[in-house]
Amino acid sequence: MDLEQTKTICIIGAGAAGLAALKAILDAPQYKAGLWKPVAFEARDQIGGVWLPDSAPSDSVLPQTPLYDSLTTNLPHPVMCFPSFPFPPSTPVFPAAVHVQRYLESYAAHFNLGPFIRLKTLVSDVRRESSKWTIRLNSGEIMTADLVIVANGHHTIPRYPNVPGIDAWLSAKKASHSVWYRRPKFLGDRVLVVGGGPSGTDISGEMRGACTTLIRSISGAVRDDSSEHFKIRGRTTRFGENGQVFFEDGSVETVDYCILATGYQVSFAFFSEPLLRASLPPPCPPLPDTLYNSTWHIFPLARHIFPLQAVFPPTSLVFIGLPVRVAPLPIMEAQAAAILYAFAHPASLDVVAESRAVLARYAALDGNPRAWSVFQEDEQFDYRDELYAFAGEDVRVPRWLRDMYKAKALLRSFWVELERRGEADDWVRGVGEGGPEEWVNLLHRLLAAAEEWESGK
Template sequence: MFQLPRISRVAVIGAGPGGLAAARALREEGAFDTITVFERNAKVGGTWLYSEKTNPPPIIPSVNALTVDPPNQPAPPHPPASAIYDNLHTNLPKNVMAFRDIPFPDNYPLFPNRKQVIDYIQNMAEQYDLLPMIRFNTTVVRAEPSSNNKWELNVTEWRDDKEISYKEIYDAVIVASGHYYIPYVPEFEGLKEFTKVSDVIHSRDYRKPQDFANKTVLVVGNGSSSSDLVREISTQAVKVYHCVRGEETSFSRTLVENMPKNTERVVGLSKFDASTGVIECQDGKQIQHVDTIIFATGYLYSFPFLPFEDERLIVDGQKVLGLYDYMFYIDNPTLTFVGLPIRVVPMPLMQLQSTLIARCYSGKIKLPSQKVMEESIANETNDRKELVMSVTKELAYVDRMGAIAEGYHGDIEDWQSTDIITGRLSEEWREDRVKSLELRRKYLGY
């Protein structure tokens, strides 16, 4: 077993759902002298905080987090706005999406809107008295290990529009800063020059369809956000092209079946010609007179406050490396991450991860040996797909993490627990998780 040093002071970076879950789990252990949550915004909520204001256009291309969001940068006075758009509804039913012991209100619809979700998160923070643990308007600029198994944090805080910088020492750091802030915009021949012809933005900065009234828009991407944007923008735009590359899926077939009349699906893009205003697709088709291009192409992982992230944690931001069970930094397990896996149900997963981390840090449960942890990543690559979970993989991961959190190390098939946070998920939950997209189409129509 890996022996952690005694941990009494823990820093949590971020007060979104993951950071709040971590703060609550740490406090419930009753084993820590200090728990401090650093939040760069003025409120809790993380990616669910809506802002009408948008960010500056992304750097073109945006393919390497170490370049577009480099380590050791000073804290900006205004944090980036999140990817929440005005008419967003969840793509998970509320009984699946909620923290496992905190249901959404009964009067909420099955698929809550963004306002209802942020209210739920903020009410949770108040209900469990987490706000006194949080330092708002505060950015961790740098966090690095120092002598004696400690972490030194360089922090910038804004008080009454005055910038105050200071250092603090902690025994452990939990990163819950999210991964929906740094856009991934792939490189195409001529795209950078094409920004002089058309507006080029990322889906992070989409807010409402009225912004595209009477325009011709190209949306690039094959995920749920791109389909939402195509559906909404088509109500206002003259024409919407939807660029989808890759293999046909049941999800993409559904998109084709429900396409509005002013929407046209095209294959992957090939190049952009600013001199003619022509966008060429891989099958030779040409698109002209496009006013706005929206890349709904995902995000890069980035931790600019960790000066050692280059190559040790990330190569370019497509994936996070060197972690045991997606959480523990193997080189120094007093650094952990919450909420990194993709295409999962975030809140209950982060709640479970936070519980497991808190119990490791309190000494209630133990990590395996360094050798075992290193062997678990012996074949890892920088392939983003390694962080993408299918429903089957997610459910197996949740069961295994729950068993570990309870100190069980036998055959997972024999493990039984009804603990509301760490125990087995109900059959109803599992069934609704599998049917989430089908339920959404039934209740929302898309």
């Protein structure tokens, strides 16, 4: 990179991913030398992204976030926080969404990110023109950038299951996607929740108190009729008339309403073809020359970040925050480090070697787009180590963090038990005042107590 030439960096989104990218830019020597000029555009009136509430969404307007009132994290905050910025002392180990939103606001304030963020500014179009990126805003303003960091998240556009009859149920308002769910309310005596993820679990738990019988549909689940008030079924195969729902095991249930906790599509409204094709990519090898959005993944991306295609330099437009089933915030900081290193040193990204790695993952996953961005347990930690190594930084994920991530379900169950007993606040009171290591020690004590509690059940 020519260090004498000023470069403009555009960040799309000021949720956690955009904040991580902006913070990394301000830390860079190029910014401190006046050579990098960043600006982040946020469509909403505050930072925070998915953690910023949209508490009263209209039935006819897509909510700006799927955040429901009772949401708490499913990871301990010492595991999920930005490594550069721990949560405040005495924070609940599994904080509510309001704590996370305040945390992101504190992160932005601590690193003085605010002056570089333009709120209520929607990026409406991004295209490559004359070796630069042309950015069009909803205000009518047009700007150019040398680097575009796409950080707009992927929890906005609902994914509806491809199941016969669902469209008729949606039209009749007998079903809705969980993006509209905020709190339990009476929707009928018999309610079906479709989906096996965290939101499906949380919503099912809450709705059990708002109906007589709650039925949960989870692909691959074994039928369970052990309770007349809570039933488990496998995959839903058809939505019929008169409230009938058919399942893969041949069973049929009659329900009054269905909540679809079936996930979200990867979506970028500011891209158009041929820059990003809205379809499944062709079979590989070879890798395609253009970029594809299957709605499950963006392909092909080196390191889940850099687009491998023939239209623009792969280090000039990048994606941050796409991996799922991970601790996202620390991954975002690691991705930001890799992005800026590659931007400053484009030759560091070996396109041939990266293409081989993408093809190897494609073969290992048998080309399954649904699995592309899904990380398995330790894979995310190895990924973080590799990103920092690529960026020339000697940073490695500590053993305790890997261990606590594996124990996340037990830790969360025990934390809920501590809250039930009224003991949770005592566990965290004052923790962190002496430094982040206090949180690590607390997690070890918490896990030991959780294992003893689990064995005594």
